[in-house]
Amino acid sequence: GDVNVSGPISKNGWTYTVGAFANFDPSTYKLGFARDADETKIFRAGVTKYFNNDKGKISILYKYADSYSITNYAVFQYGENGKVTELDNFKIGRDSYVVRDGQMKIKDILTGESYWASMSGKDNRSTSHNIDVFGNYLLDNGWNFKFTTRAHFSKVKMANMIPLSIFNANSTAGYTLASNGQPYSGQVGTILGMYTPETPITSVAGRFSLNKQLGNHNVTLGVLEQYYHVDKFTSNRTFFFQSVEPQPQRLIGPNTDADGFYNYNAGGEYHSGTENKLSLYGTDEWKVTDNFNLSYGLHLRNHILDGEYSLTPRTVGFSFTDPSQFNHISQSFFQIAGSLNATYNITKNFGVLANFLYTEENRRLESYSQAFEPNTNKIKSPLGAFGVFWNTNWIQLISQATYLKKNNNLNRYNLVNPANSSQAQTTTVYYDIQTLGWTTDFVLKPFKGFNLHYLVTFQNPVYKKFNFNAFGKDYNYSDNNVLGVAKVLMEIDPSYSIDKWRFWASFRYFSKQYANLTNALYFAPRWETFGGVSYTVNKNINIGATVINFLNQRGASGTINGAELITDASPYYGKLLTGTYIMPLTGQLSVSFNF
Numbered sequence: 001g002d003v004n005v006s007g008p009i010s011k012n013g014w015t016y017t018v019g020a021f022a023n024f025d026p027s028t029y030k031l032g033f034a035r036d037a038d039e040t041k042i043f044r045a046g047v048t049k050y051f052n053n054d055k056g057k058i059s060i061l062y063k064y065a066d067s068y069s070i071t072n073y074a075v076f077q078y079g080e081n082g083k084v085t086e087l088d089n090f091k092i093g094r095d096s097y098v099v100r101d102g103q104m105k106i107k108d109i110l111t112g113e114s115y116w117a118s119m120s121g122k123d124n125r126s127t128s129h130n131i132d133v134f135g136n137y138l139l140d141n142g143w144n145f146k147f148t149t150r151a152h153f154s155k156v157k158m159a160n161m162i163p164l165s166i167f168n169a170n171s172t173a174g175y176t177l178a179s180n181g182q183p184y185s186g187q188v189g190t191i192l193g194m195y196t197p198e199t200p201i202t203s204v205a206g207r208f209s210l211n212k213q214l215g216n217h218n219v220t221l222g223v224l225e226q227y228y229h230v231d232k233f234t235s236n237r238t239f240f241f242q243s244v245e246p247q248p249q250r251l252i253g254p255n256t257d258a259d260g261f262y263n264y265n266a267g268g269e270y271h272s273g274t275e276n277k278l279s280l281y282g283t284d285e286w287k288v289t290d291n292f293n294l295s296y297g298l299h300l301r302n303h304i305l306d307g308e309y310s311l312t313p314r315t316v317g318f319s320f321t322d323p324s325q326f327n328h329i330s331q332s333f334f335q336i337a338g339s340l341n342a343t344y345n346i347t348k349n350f351g352v353l354a355n356f357l358y359t360e361e362n363r364r365l366e367s368y369s370q371a372f373e374p375n376t377n378k379i380k381s382p383l384g385a386f387g388v389f390w391n392t393n394w395i396q397l398i399s400q401a402t403y404l405k406k407n408n409n410l411n412r413y414n415l416v417n418p419a420n421s422s423q424a425q426t427t428t429v430y431y432d433i434q435t436l437g438w439t440t441d442f443v444l445k446p447f448k449g450f451n452l453h454y455l456v457t458f459q460n461p462v463y464k465k466f467n468f469n470a471f472g473k474d475y476n477y478s479d480n481n482v483l484g485v486a487k488v489l490m491e492i493d494p495s496y497s498i499d500k501w502r503f504w505a506s507f508r509y510f511s512k513q514y515a516n517l518t519n520a521l522y523f524a525p526r527w528e529t530f531g532g533v534s535y536t537v538n539k540n541i542n543i544g545a546t547v548i549n550f551l552n553q554r555g556a557s558g559t560i561n562g563a564e565l566i567t568d569a570s571p572y573y574g575k576l577l578t579g580t581y582i583m584p585l586t587g588q589l590s591v592s593f594n595f
Helices: none
Strands: 002-008 014-025 038-050 056-069 074-078 103-107 114-118 126-138 144-169 175-177 186-214 217-243 250-252 269-287 292-309 327-345 350-361 379-391 395-417 420-444 450-459 462-464 467-470 473-476 488-498 501-510 526-536 541-548 556-560 576-581 586-593
Touching: 056 144, 074 556, 103 186, 103 217, 144 395, 144 420, 144 576, 186 420, 269 327, 350 395, 420 467
Parallel strands: none
Antiparallel strands: 002 014, 014 038, 038 056, 056 126, 074 576, 103 114, 126 144, 144 186, 175 250, 186 217, 217 250, 217 269, 269 292, 292 327, 327 350, 350 379, 379 395, 395 420, 420 450, 420 462, 450 488, 467 473, 488 501, 501 526, 526 541, 541 586, 556 576
């Protein structure tokens, strides 16, 4: 629920706002260790001062947030042509594949201490305090001074369990239930556990600008400051086995310890330090003629990294034992960005448009988390687009072609050995991405009360320079399609309003999505559907109902965990795999009060 109260404090321009938000969401599946999959509590308060003679205003807002969330996965049977079949004993989106007690055993990478961490409660809960100060003031010379600042203080804890693979174990394989020691045979799931204990994070940001209309030019000049500090971030790693069923049970295997865990801190992460970005920027919106509009901007940034990391390999059972294992980070980067946008009206309603955007960035502190020196070469991302627009009283349409390229991407993959699904490793890969696409987006209003939004995108995002080594073998995925991105996307959003009623629906189409890096596995095309109705009782009360997935489709989406190195799909037809999924048929009711 969300509640907010606001109003005037005095007659000299002061107002207040106070509010709270609470979400205790059990989601669509039942966990074995907690009622809610998402708990969030937010409290906020603020004041605003309006200056005399419409000179501007200043607002000061405070927000406190406390939350945790748990990610669920599905078990399904994979088949030919990317089809996914729901199991009789595991309902996609209705059953939980999170281990029944929600616990994992951790070896702290900084101290070497062993302890248990939970997916819910205090071990997976983050808190934050935000202070925002923003507003504007119209100077006597006509320039409008705008400012937005935020101070963010948080203590972050994160617990995640990621399924990697499923294999079959017979009665002689040596697996037993951790809860009672009973022998276990059947399907076994391999799970990666990651835990970040309480980590203080501070960020302070401020944007200050001057804006004024100068003839046909609307000019903005500004300064942007961004400060970020993280104190000893760690991601402790652990692996374990579990049964394959709703609310799985943890297993003890032949290569685990007495509690069922192994490979502590293999691939564990650590970094600590400060980032600071100081930018100068300027933009101009220029009305060249009545038919021709041009806007352009330039952004100059100095990016400084100051912190520490470690090049010590994260072998099994690793923990830091010596201050000499840490290395100093001291980097300074100069980055430039620019934009150019033009529109030209050929007729009153029809015209052409062109856009160009160029950005640069370098590595951030998190790039130093693993035991290697990251490549700090510039990451350059040019984007160009050209198209047409058509605007009338009954249609607003844009259709344009787009080209995008981004080099020097860095990603870490939790890879599973295709020859032995119980073996896993973390691998860092540098690669480029490029795509050519075409998008048409329009809003149609053929008669009173009816509105139709339609969007279609055709694209072909592919990897470039995607080479790495894993389990002693070289791989090259260049020219493969980007993981989890459909080549055709479509949205159809009709709505109709009459009197106090509003009816709406949303249909979203995704073409074939590749579910692993080799493109051997993929998910068949699918539709996702939403719909709802709302009724305005009076000026104070509104009632609404929403249905998610009203066609009740069941299936997986996104990626298939642990399948990055699979090159031949046929051995996996009929095999059990894990991954993310389409949200099942769900209904929601809402009531809003405004007084």
